Amino acid sequence: MAIGEARPGYELWRPNREKASSQTTRFLIVLLMVVSAVLMLLVAFGGWPVLNGGSRYGIILIALSALYLLNAYLIFKWSRGALSLTVAIAVLMFIFAAIGFGSWFDRNKAGFDEGALPSELLGVFVIIFALVQIVLTVACSLGVNQEWHVEVERPIGSGDDVTPPASSPGPGSATATSA
Numbered sequence: 001m002a003i004g005e006a007r008p009g010y011e012l013w014r015p016n017r018e019k020a021s022s023q024t025t026r027f028l029i030v031l032l033m034v035v036s037a038v039l040m041l042l043v044a045f046g047g048w049p050v051l052n053g054g055s056r057y058g059i060i061l062i063a064l065s066a067l068y069l070l071n072a073y074l075i076f077k078w079s080r081g082a083l084s085l086t087v088a089i090a091v092l093m094f095i096f097a098a099i100g101f102g103s104w105f106d107r108n109k110a111g112f113d114e115g116a117l118p119s120e121l122l123g124v125f126v127i128i129f130a131l132v133q134i135v136l137t138v139a140c141s142l143g144v145n146q147e148w149h150v151e152v153e154r155p156i157g158s159g160d161d162v163t164p165p166a167s168s169p170g171p172g173s174a175t176a177t178s179a
Helices: 020-046 055-076 081-108 119-145
Strands: 010-013 150-155 174-176
Touching (some): 020 055, 020 119, 055 081
């Protein structure tokens, strides 16, 4: 029997996905990822003319925003593997934001050009972005620990009232996959 397949007459059930804590965590992660993508786009387009490195960094921010939105969609579809990728990117983005936020505040001196948005506002966006990345990392770590991937076989049509048996199930009756 292949992983992710049930025996005839049985269906795969993922009990941990039905818990309120798992659904709340998933909602929070998706929300934080959308907020992060919006903040990156605001900084990219608001500071495009003055970004150090020109449009190259703006394009990188747009690509990372698209990656965040893709991961948000995958996590919305219960992809546990996207959580690990999101943690890695969030930590990296936090480091970049923590290092670079001060440069936006340094631009309010004479002789510096302004972008489409004031530099101080862009600096505040970067600080908020850094804080969101910390919360996103913690939320994704909680999501990984909630074991969204656990699958249990149950008879078709049994609904939520059937719990997995406490005794040792037969071969192929309980599997764990990264869905």
